[in-house]
Amino acid sequence: MTDTVWAPDGSNLVVHADNAEYLPTLPDGAFTLIYVDPPFNTGRPQLRQETRMVANAGGSGDRVGFKGRSYDTIKGALHRYDDAFSDYWSFLEPRLVEAWRLLADDGTLYLHLDYREVHYAKVMLDAIFGRECFLNEIIWAYDYGARARNRWPTKHDNILVYVKNPAKYHFDNAEVDREPYMAPGLVTPAKRELGKLPTDVWWHTIVSPTGKEKTGYPTQKPEGLVRRVVAASSRPGDWCLDFFAGSGTLGAVAAKLGRKFVCVDQNQPAIDIMLKRLGAHATLASHQPN
Numbered sequence: 488m489t490d491t492v493w494a495p496d497g498s499n500l501v502v503h504a505d506n507a508e509y510l511p512t513l514p515d516g517a518f519t520l521i522y523v524d525p526p527f528n529t530g531r532p533q534l535r536q537e538t539r540m541v542a543n544a545g546g547s548g549d550r551v552g553f554k555g556r557s558y559d560t561i562k563g564a565l566h567r568y569d570d571a572f573s574d575y576w577s578f579l580e581p582r583l584v585e586a587w588r589l590l591a592d593d594g595t596l597y598l599h600l601d602y603r604e605v606h607y608a609k610v611m612l613d614a615i616f617g618r619e620c621f622l623n624e625i626i627w628a629y630d631y632g633a634r635a636r637n638r639w640p641t642k643h644d645n646i647l648v649y650v651k652n653p654a655k656y657h658f659d660n661a662e663v664d665r666e667p668y669m670a671p672g673l674v675t676p677a678k679r680e681l682g683k684l685p686t687d688v689w690w691h692t693i694v695s696p697t698g699k700e701k702t703g704y705p706t707q708k709p710e711g712l713v714r715r716v717v718a719a720s721s722r723p724g725d726w727c728l729d730f731f732a733g734s735g736t737l738g739a740v741a742a743k744l745g746r747k748f749v750c751v752d753q754n755q756p757a758i759d760i761m762l763k764r765l766g767a768h769a770t771l772a773s774h775q776p777n
């Protein structure tokens with residue numbers, strides 16, 4: 488049962504629901520922008536692939552390595568990892584199919600992931616949207632936390648951007664905040680003053696643990712990041728959707744930029760935080776399966 492129903496001229500909504508149950512209640516093509524930042528796993532333990540290579544003296548290994556040497560691949564806990572992995576994608580895929588249905592003809596999806604998932608997601612989204620609908624992969628680079636010593640420390644997230652219709656999508660980077668030039672001495676004072684248009688690599692700090700943006704929600708993303716997404720890919724008055732909303736960063740930015748929003752989360756602490764953060768701009772709705 489839905490007790491507060493979305494309507495094109497209705498109010499912004501914070502929805503307490505499993506998105507798989509709620510999204511089918513929304514009409515086709517209702518949203519110009521969908522931004523989602525899903526959790527990695529679905530409640531099952533996240534297991535890591537344990538793969539190591541050993542030299543195969545007899546030359547019958549399943550991989551050929553440097554200078555033709557042959558190796559066996561010892562896969563350790565791979566099958567357990569596979570279980571968790573396929574569970575994750577069977578969780579995400581139907582929700583991404585719904586995202587495609589809910590996008591307007593001029594609409595855009597931003598899917599926020601990390602380096603472990605992004606390549607699989609690219610293949611999946613190419614299948615759902617069509618390769619010609621892939622617009623960008625944005626790299627969000629930050630510099631925070633411990634640094635691994637046994638590899639390059641991973642300090643970025645990946646955001647895949649797909650459009651519903653490559654001939655019609657809305658994109659206006661003139662609306663986005665500009666950046667300082669890396670070599671300001673090489674450009675004219677006028678250009679220096681204006682700043683440069685952002686590329687697909689965005690340097691931005693994480694939400695400061697002591698800053699006033701912090702809500703206390705563990706996976707909260709910075710408003711500065713989401714502001715670029717909303718400013719470039721929607722217009723004032725357009726509807727924006729986040730169905731893994733967490734602390735409601737998408738809603739907070741949408742409200743500040745004059746967009747309408749629906750923020751969905753199934754977790755009560757997320758709803759409590761969103762009501763505190765967005766309560767003045769939104770109505771609380773809930774959706775229980777019939």
Ligand SMILES: C[S@@+](CC[C@H](N)C(=O)[O-])C[C@H]1O[C@@H](n2cnc3c(N)ncnc32)[C@H](O)[C@@H]1O
Pocket residue numbers: 504505506507524525526704706707708709730731732733734735736737751752753754757
């Ligand atoms: C990584 S967090 C999103 C953080 C958010 N971008 C922010 O800035 O705060 C992912 C969220 O998805 C929610 N979630 C996970 N599965 C869900 C489901 N089936 N339906 C609705 N929300 C779900 C979790 O409760 C969590 O709050």
